[in-house]
Amino acid sequence: MKLFCIPHAGGSTLSYLPWKKHLNDHITFVPLDLPGHMPRNQEPICHDVKDAVEDLYQSLKNNLQAHEKYAIFGHSMGGMLLYFLYFRLVEDGCELPEHLFFSSRWPPYHDNPKAYFNLDNEEESKQRLIKMGGFNEVLVHNKPMLDYYMGVLLADYRLIQSTPAVRAQTIYSDMTAMWSDNEPDIADEDIYSWKRSAGSRLTFVKMSGTTHFFPTEEPLKTVNVINTTLQKYKESGICP
Numbered sequence: 001m002k003l004f005c006i007p008h009a010g011g012s013t014l015s016y017l018p019w020k021k022h023l024n025d026h027i028t029f030v031p032l033d034l035p036g037h038m039p040r041n042q043e044p045i046c047h048d049v050k051d052a053v054e055d056l057y058q059s060l061k062n063n064l065q066a067h068e069k070y071a072i073f074g075h076s077m078g079g080m081l082l083y084f085l086y087f088r089l090v091e092d093g094c095e096l097p098e099h100l101f102f103s104s105r106w107p108p109y110h111d112n113p114k115a116y117f118n119l120d121n122e123e124e125s126k127q128r129l130i131k132m133g134g135f136n137e138v139l140v141h142n143k144p145m146l147d148y149y150m151g152v153l154l155a156d157y158r159l160i161q162s163t164p165a166v167r168a169q170t171i172y173s174d175m176t177a178m179w180s181d182n183e184p185d186i187a188d189e190d191i192y193s194w195k196r197s198a199g200s201r202l203t204f205v206k207m208s209g210t211t212h213f214f215p216t217e218e219p220l221k222t223v224n225v226i227n228t229t230l231q232k233y234k235e236s237g238i239c240p
Contacts, residue, residue, distance in 0.1 A: 001026055001027055001070060001230055001233060002027075002028045002063065002068065002069075002070040002071070003027050003029055003030065003070070003230070004030045004031075004063070005019075005030070005032060005072075006056060006072065006073065006078030006081055006085075007037070008076035008077055009076055009077035009157060009160065010152045010153030011216075012033055013033050014031075016031070016216060018216075019222070019226075022219065022223040022227075023223055023226065024227045024230070024234075026230075027226070027227070027230055032059050032060065034052055034055060034056070035055060036152060045152065045155050047155065047159060047162075048159065049080075049084060049159060052081055053081060053084045053085050053088050054088070057088045057092075060089075069098055069239035070097050071098055071100070071226075072100055072101070074100075074101065074105065076104050076105055077159075077160055078103070078105070079103055079104065080160060082100060083197075086171060086173070087169060097173050098173060098174065098230075098239070099173060099176065099230065100171065100175045101178060101229075102176070102178070103178045103222075104183060104214075106186065106190040106194070107194055107196070107197060108163060108165075108166050109166050109193075110196075114185045114186070117129075117157055119154065119157060119158055119161065122154060126150055129150070129153060132185075168196040168197055170197055170198075171197045171198065171200070172199040174202075174203075175201070175202045176205060177203070177204050178205045178207060179191050180206075180207050180210040180211055181208050181209070181210065182209075182212070183212050184212065186212075188206070192204070207221055
């Protein structure tokens with residue numbers, strides 16, 4: 001089974017590579033990086049959610065064989081994009097993923113004003129983003145690197161906040177909604193709003209003693225959930 005990974009705003013799946021040594025043998029990690037992000041940093045960044053989703057869609061299709069079983073993980077902004085990617089797959093009549101992992105993200109039809117950024121005030125936004133975490137000491141104290149990363153991150157937040165409101169639609173793949181017990185801008189009820197889309201099995205996993213960036217800061221905790229979840233498909237004979 002292939003596990004596609006869509007990273008957080010400003011991020012790259014390079015941060016998720018430690019997962020590979022912990023994933024069960026039947027799971028193959030496949031990165032889905034966006035243009036303008038490492039390692040595709042020489043390509044123009046997406047400023048519209050449709051363009052970002054179409055890029056993810058094409059990358060996913062290029063990495064799948066006919067009737068191959070797969071799952072998709074999306075963290076934070078990646079979780080938002082995953083919602084739209086799922087329905088892009090539906091629209092094209094593709095074989096759908098066995099499982100979707102929505103990590104530290106509420107659905108696009110749910111309003112979460114706590115997470116809104118005043119992007120007209122870039123300095124205020126930058127300081128708030130730094131307080132959220134996810135920055136290593138080398139990055140914080142290297143101005144050229146920090147400026148580059150912040151430019152990508154703020155562009156991603158503009159994409160997020162320019163995404164139009166949508167209606168709730170039913171997802172027929174199994175889902176897991178994961179989040180930290182120390183989320184700065186996410187309450188439990190935001191995550192529970194995924195119930196409105198559940199057309200199949202939906203599991204909630206609250207990660208204790210972690211931060212918003214638990215998939216990369218504490219990869220083993222996240223991979224344990226993924227392994228346990230996807231092992232069920234192997235045992236049932238759905239995937240080899």
